[in-house]
Amino acid sequence: MTQDILIRAEQLYRYYSGHCAVKNVSFDVRRGEILGFLGPNGAGKTTTMQILAGSLAPSSGQVRINDFDLLDKPKQAKQGLGYLPETPPLYRELTVTEYLAFCARLNRIPRNQQAGAIASAINRCGLKKVSKRLIGNLSKGYQQRVGIAQAIIHSPSVIILDEPTVGLDPIQIREIRELIRELAQKHSVILSTHILPEVQAICDRVQIINQGELVLTDTIAGLSQRMEATSILVRFDAPPTTEALMSIKGVTSVEREEDGRFRLRYQPDKQDPVEELVRRTVDKGWHLRELTPERRTLEEIFVAITQTETSQEPVLL
Template identity: 40%
Template sequence: MIEVEHLSKIYGSTAAVEDVDFSVEKGEILGFLGPNGAGKTTTMRILSGFIPATAGTAKIAGYDVHEQSLEVRRNIGYLPETPPLYPDMTVEGFLQFVARIKGVARKNRQSRVDWSLERCQLEDKRKVLIRKLSKGYKQRVGIAQAIVHDPPVIILDEPTVGLDPKQIIEVRNLIKSLAGEHTLLLSTHILPEVSMTCDRVTIINGGKVVATDTPNNLMSHLTAKGGYEIEIVGDIFSLEPMLNDLPGISQLEIISNSETKHHTLLLTTDSHQEIGKDIAALIINQGLDLYEMKRTRATLEDVFLNVITEEAATEGKAPILGEKSSLEFDGETGGQGDGE
C-alpha cells in the first residue's frame, strides 16, 4: 500500500532525507523509528503531499505522490504531530466539517462520523467544544478526523507525544484496533511504542534508513546481547573460574557484598546457546544458595543503539547514544518532533 524508493529531500546543502527505501503491506502497521531530527516528519510530509521530494518516488495505494497528489490525499488519513483541530467547534461538528471537505457523500456523512466517534471512544464527547477537551481526547479527535472518510492508509506522526501513561495505552490500543482494515505508518521516537504496536520496524537515522525488520527479528539478529542475572549467597571463590570456563559465556560481571556474601552475577552468553541449566547445576554443586535466576534478553533499545553506533562508525562520526532529549526509553515521556 505504501512504496517508497530512493526518496530524498534536500534543504540547501543539508539532506533531511537521503535515499530512503521502505514499503508497507496492506493491513500492516509499520513503525518509523528514530531520534528527533532523523527525518521521520519530513518523510511523512512528503507522503501526505504537504511538501515535494527533491528526488525519488513514493506511491500510496498505487498512486504517485507527486503526479497524482489528489488521489493520494483521498486515500490517506493524516495526523500531524499537532492535531489540526478547530477549538471552537464541537467534536461532532468538526468531524462533519472534515467529512464534507474530504468528499464523503451527504447520505453517508452522519454514519461515517458516528463510526469514527465510536472507534475513537468519543460518543459522549460529541457535543463538547474541542477546546474543553483534555490533550488525550484531542488526540483521539485528531485520529477520528484522519479516519472519518475510511481511508485505506493512515499516517500518524508521533501520536502519543505529551500524553500521560493512561492516555498512551488508550491511544496505542486504538491504533492496534485499526490494523487489518487499514494500513498504518506510525512515526515515533519512543522505543516501547514500536514493540507494543507495530508489525515491522524501519529505523531511520540522519535521514537514512539503517534497518528494517520485525521487532523480534531485529532483537534476535542485530545484537547478541543476552544472558542471565543471578542472585546467590555463599563463597564464590571457586565458582568464578568455573563459570569463565563454561562454553557459551562471553562475559561475567560480579557485584558482591563482602559482609553478607550476597552476590549478583551478570552473565553475557552466546545468544544461540541455552546453557541456563548448566549454570544452575554448577552453582548448586558448589554448595551455594541460588535465590534468583532470570534471563536477560536484547531489547529494542539495544538494537537501536547497536544500529546507530555501527552507522556512526561506518561514517566516522561519534555515535548518538540515545539521550533523553533525543530518544525516550521509558515510553511514557513525551518529546518534541523532528524539528525539520
C-alpha cells in the first residue's frame, strides 16, 4: 500500500440470513480527500461504514487502515480511525468535557496528553461555549459536533461520518459542512449520505452504492461533466418542421412540447448543434425567440443510476 492510500477495502461481502447487503465492494481512500459515499436508503451504506469502522465483520473481504489489516490487527488499525455513526454515541447525563475525557481514556491517549487532546477537539469543533453544559441539554447541531469531536480526539488519519447532517436545520447543516472541510485539511474523510447537495458541496470524489454494489465512482469534476447539457429548448415565431430540426448536425431527437417549444436532444461528447441551429434560423427566417440549454441535475443522474438493474460493472452515463 502506498503512503497516500490510508484505507483500502477489497472485495467486501456481507450476508444477513442469505441476503447479500454488501456485494464485492472495493475502493481506496487517499490522504486529504473527502470521499462521498452516496446511495438510497437500504443500499448498503451503513453496513459498509460499520465494516470499515470494525464494528461489523465482513462475511468475506479485507479492510486495511494505514496498512494494518482490520481483522488481524484491530488495535493498530483502529488507532488511525475515527467513527461517527448515524446516531452519535453520546452520554446525555455528562457534560461535553466529561464525555470527551471519557473518550480520551477509551482511545488510550496518555494521561499527560489528555487535557491537550480534549481542548483541541473542543476548539476545532466549536464547542468552547458549551463545554460545561450537559450533552442532553444541547441542540441537535451541537450534539453532532460533540459526536465529531469524539471521532477526532485521538487525531486519526481517517474519519468516517455516517449521515452527519440528518435532522439538522439549514444553518446547522452549513456549520457542519464547514467543520468537515476544515477536518479534511488534516484528515481523510468518508462521508456517507443520501443528501445530494452535500456531495457537491464538500466532497472531492463520490461513490454511489445501490443494492449492495458500487455502481459509480467518479470525481466531482467528472460528475459535473456528466451533468453537462444534453438537450436544448427552443421557441420560434415561425417554427420549422420536426424534419428540418432533425436535419441539423448533432441533433439525435426532437420533441414538441405542449407550449409550442421544441426540445432538441444531442450527445455532449459529439457535435454541439447550437451554432448550426442559429445559422439555419437566420437563413430560413425561423425567428428564434428562446434557446435554453438543459443541464441534468445530480438528482437525475442519481435516479438514473439507482433505478438501473444492478450490473457487474459500474454504470457510466
